[in-house]
Amino acid sequence: MKKPVIDAQNVDLTFQTNDGPVHALKDVNLQINKGDFVSFIGPSGCGKTTFLRCIAGLETPTGGSLTVNGLTPEEARKSRSYGYVFQAAGLYPWRTIAGNIKLPLEIMDFPKAEMDKRVEKVLDLVDLKGFGRKYPWQLSGGMQQRASIARALAFDAEILLMDEPFGALDEIVRDKLNEELLKLWAATDKTIGFVTHSIPEAVYLSTKIVVMSPRPGRITDVIESPLPKERPLDIRDTPEFIEIAHRVRDGLRAGHDV
Amino acid sequence: MRPDTTFEKIVWPVGFGLLVLVLWEVIVRVFGVSPAILPPPSAIAAAMAGSLPILWEDWVQTVVKGALNGLWMGTLAALILALIIDRFDFLKRGLMPVANFFAALPIVGLAPIMVMWFGFDWHSKAAVVAIMVFFPMLVNILGGLAAVDPMHRDLMRTYGATHIQTLHKLRGPAALPFLFNGLKIATSLALIGAIVAEYFGSPIRGMGFRITTEMGRLATDMVWAEIVVSAVTGTALYGLVAGIEKRVTFWHPSQRG
Numbered sequence: 001m002k003k004p005v006i007d008a009q010n011v012d013l014t015f016q017t018n019d020g021p022v023h024a025l026k027d028v029n030l031q032i033n034k035g036d037f038v039s040f041i042g043p044s045g046c047g048k049t050t051f052l053r054c055i056a057g058l059e060t061p062t063g064g065s066l067t068v069n070g071l072t073p074e075e076a077r078k079s080r081s082y083g084y085v086f087q088a089a090g091l092y093p094w095r096t097i098a099g100n101i102k103l104p105l106e107i108m109d110f111p112k113a114e115m116d117k118r119v120e121k122v123l124d125l126v127d128l129k130g131f132g133r134k135y136p137w138q139l140s141g142g143m144q145q146r147a148s149i150a151r152a153l154a155f156d157a158e159i160l161l162m163d164e165p166f167g168a169l170d171e172i173v174r175d176k177l178n179e180e181l182l183k184l185w186a187a188t189d190k191t192i193g194f195v196t197h198s199i200p201e202a203v204y205l206s207t208k209i210v211v212m213s214p215r216p217g218r219i220t221d222v223i224e225s226p227l228p229k230e231r232p233l234d235i236r237d238t239p240e241f242i243e244i245a246h247r248v249r250d251g252l253r254a255g256h257d258v
Numbered sequence: 259m260r261p262d263t264t265f266e267k268i269v270w271p272v273g274f275g276l277l278v279l280v281l282w283e284v285i286v287r288v289f290g291v292s293p294a295i296l297p298p299p300s301a302i303a304a305a306m307a308g309s310l311p312i313l314w315e316d317w318v319q320t321v322v323k324g325a326l327n328g329l330w331m332g333t334l335a336a337l338i339l340a341l342i343i344d345r346f347d348f349l350k351r352g353l354m355p356v357a358n359f360f361a362a363l364p365i366v367g368l369a370p371i372m373v374m375w376f377g378f379d380w381h382s383k384a385a386v387v388a389i390m391v392f393f394p395m396l397v398n399i400l401g402g403l404a405a406v407d408p409m410h411r412d413l414m415r416t417y418g419a420t421h422i423q424t425l426h427k428l429r430g431p432a433a434l435p436f437l438f439n440g441l442k443i444a445t446s447l448a449l450i451g452a453i454v455a456e457y458f459g460s461p462i463r464g465m466g467f468r469i470t471t472e473m474g475r476l477a478t479d480m481v482w483a484e485i486v487v488s489a490v491t492g493t494a495l496y497g498l499v500a501g502i503e504k505r506v507t508f509w510h511p512s513q514r515g
Contacts, residue, residue, distance in 0.1 A: 077416060078418040084413065086413070090409040107414075
């Protein structure tokens, strides 16, 4: 068996707050292989975002072990393994769209000509060709979020972590971006971790669905999707799709009853 | 309501200003107010026209040498200290209370001491100005460096950016609107500081020096002439800072308009 890219063994995380300790993650065990598209789904407070942040080395677990390609998340972060897409676009308003996409490239010391080439390429990939000279506040929310995805793709990180990237967008834009994201994933073979609230979104996108529940945040079910890699939008009306969606819903409900 | 055209934006304030001047002139003449109490605008204008070389010399001494030198020194010192305090957390706890204490010092009391330390010429005035502008600049720059969107900061972390890179690409630009707020306060403080500091000893030139000596001779038209010059200078400096701000922080919601 090949070694997993991300390997979590009994990961535990307790935050010390003014109201006493909060058990954000308890006994999380999960293996993610190269090229997996893994969704984390669950109600607010189930630790899905926290776990994603742990993988990215933005939070440090208080127990258990978590490795990324055999490195600690901190080391993996410093070796620039992650492209991270946040809930909001988080573009720097003083930079143009192209300038924002260049930001990680500047920090990682890419040569000038290479930068311009990459900016063109990812702008094309997220369908924003010709918008490079605009400022973020001149674009719609959906376009801003696409730009932030382009920024995460620009330096070709091996792992793409996305924290409810489409949460604030309307259904139609969301469908379109989901479809584009799948195409992108198929084209690049990246490993993707994706946090979402939406059952259809999770089922549509993932090869592996991780169902989580709160207090303490833990994994209640891991579902390997039998859906093919090629997924047109209308796959959502097939019995297989609906069956997986049911299982996810049951998992979410079971977590609530505890 | 229809927004004013550029022409109207100029005509309205200029019209009102002229109206005030005319009323002032009329009241002084009709009621026969003594020139020692309030000279008419025409007398002030005549005094200005008649002593342009003196006004120019005073302006260079007070504004260019005293105020502007003090302004850049105080701002630079605040910037350097802010970057150091920001880097080392224990300094924030140790130095900020001390800085707060210095902010409470009345600069009027410091002016004679600065004269003792740096002599009668502009150096002591620049020192007073530097101390005056230092604290508001420090507070604003520190506030700006702290006012970074946590998401923007996390983004830098996912890139494995260094402290200097984060400062250069994120926190510096994000702090600019705060820096300009501080500068707008500091320019008016600098002018006040440079003029008032001259009341406590100066060579025989400078706007503060002129105001005290001409007042002693009851030549109020000349006092008013200096006041007009300082008002115009203050407005111009403020406008200059606001203009640079508009160009540099064009991306900020308050400037996008």
